[in-house]
Each structure stands twice: as C-alpha cells, then as structure tokens.
Amino acid sequence: MHTFTVDAPDISRAWVEACTRLSEIPGKKAFHTVVRITRPLQEDTHLRTELDRVRAARTKQPLYPIDTVVNTLFPAQLAATCTTHDQLAARYRALYPRLQEVRRNAHGTYFGRLVAYPGTPGKPEPVDQLARVIQRLDKLRTSAKWNAVYEAGTAHVEADDTAWEDVPAQPTDGTEAVVRAAALDTQPLDFPCLSHCSFQLDSANNTVHLAAYYRSHYMFDRAYGNYLALGRLCAWVARHAGLTPGTVTVMAGCARLDCTKSELGTLQDALTTPLFGLGS
DSSP: OOOOEEEESSHHHHHHHHHHHHHTSGGGEEEEEEEEESSTTOOOHHHHHHHHHHHHTOOSSOOOOHHHHHHHHOOHHHHTTOSSHHHHHHHHHHHHHHHTTSGGGTTOOHHHHHHSBOOOSSSOSOBOHHHHHHHHHHHHHHHOOSSOBOOOOOOOTTSOTTTTTTSOOOTTSOOEEEOOOTTTOOOSSSSOSEEEEEEEEETTTTEEEEEEEESOEEIIIIIHHHHHHHHHHHHHHHHHTTOEEEEEEEEEEEEEOOSOHHHHHHHHHHOSSOOOSOBO
16 A cells, blocks of 8 residues: 655645655555645745646646635635624525535535534534534633543534533543535545544644545645645634644545646746655
8 A cells, every 4th residue: 555644834845745745656546645734824826826827727627726626615705704703604604505506516515514514303403513613622722731632523413502511621522523424425426525624722832733534635636725725724713712723634545646747847846945854
C-alpha cells in the first residue's frame, strides 16, 4: 500500500507537496494519506493565480472555480455578512432548498449537512451540528482542564440540545460534525466524499484544531478548494467559541492525482518559495 504524510506551513505548499508525492507513486493513487496544514488561512497568491488559470484552461473537462468548491463546505461570502453563527445557519437553511435544485447539489451540500443534518422520524427537525460544536467548545474553554478534547462519537439527532448544559464538561463531550447520512447516502460514488469533521480543543493555548476525513479525494479537481474551506470553517468555529484557529489535518481514504505532468510542473514552478522540508 502506498501512503504519505505531509506537514506544511500553508495551503498552497501542502497541496503542491501532496500532489508531488502522488505523482511519484505508481498509478498516482495512495491510501490513508495525511496532510497537516499549520496556518490554514494562508495561501501563496502567485500559486493560486496560476492554479486558477490552469483550471480555467481545461476545456474538454471543465472544472468548477475554486471558490465554488469552497462554498459547498463553507459559504464564505454569506458568512462575511453575518455577525453570529445562528444568523448564518438560518440564512443558509432558507437558501438550502434552492441550492438543492442545482443538479450537483441534488443530495445536499457539505455545509448544509453541518447546519441542517437530516432529522429522524422521531425528531424530524434538522440539526445544526456546528451550533452544538460551538456551544460545547465554548463551555469546555471555560471549564475543561485537559490539554485536548478529542472527538466523541457522531451526531445524535434525537438528543436534547440542553441536556448537557448543567453537566460538568467531560473529555467525551461531542465536538464532531458528521456529513454522511446512512439512510440517504446510498450511492457508491459522488457526494459525500467528506465523511466528517472533528474539532479538538487545546486548552493550553485556547486553540481549536480541525481534522477532516474524506473517503476519496481528487487532488486537482477538489482538494485545494477543500483545504481553503476547512481553514475557513475552523476559523469560523473558533471565532464564535472564543478560541484561536489552529491546524487543519486532512485524511483521505484514497487520494488520486487527476492532472497531467505538465499541469503539475507549471504549478510546482509557481510557488514563490521552494518546497524544502515539508514532507515527513
């Protein structure tokens, strides 16, 4: 089995290094890959400009703009007009039926699953998982004594939102947000490639880290936009929980390099600083 781990300071270098690793593997495919980004709100502007240009040059197999990929996981422009998470969630849920009329969103969007996870027959109201994560991180921030609070299970859509409020914070309090809905997502391909997001509180420095798991990741088509969106999602959760955004770690069950050698070479050359010491 071929695999790799990348540690990089920003999105651009993380992405180029991961693509470079894949290009060196037979079949350009690897399993259980890990990409860790120290500052997931930063990118190399020259690389991004070249990436947008190379993607736009695809005429036979046109690709969505990177900002479109970002918006499926985190609606950055809409969020910029909102002051609270509740406001963002309410406005997005109001738009959600219209978004699902677009063919590519027929099964939903990633952000839709995070703020409107499908209910159950017993409790049909959609669940805002991010609101729960923010509330629990905020509570843990003021009461937890552990260095980190790791993920604790999946979304329990029938759970009482207020049942935990008067209970002392425990290291098993849930800070995970699920995307896949087993009853709905029966198609073997396509949505959702992202299975879940897990937020960890580092109480030593009031930082929240985000780990995301993709069952499949197409590096040229989606990964760069996914990295950007995850960084912004982490920052949004951190901001509203009174924390500082930390690292983003992206795990892929299967990662594929879906670009040509020429396209990758152009993008490797576009980085303003050479790739030194990013792999491990």
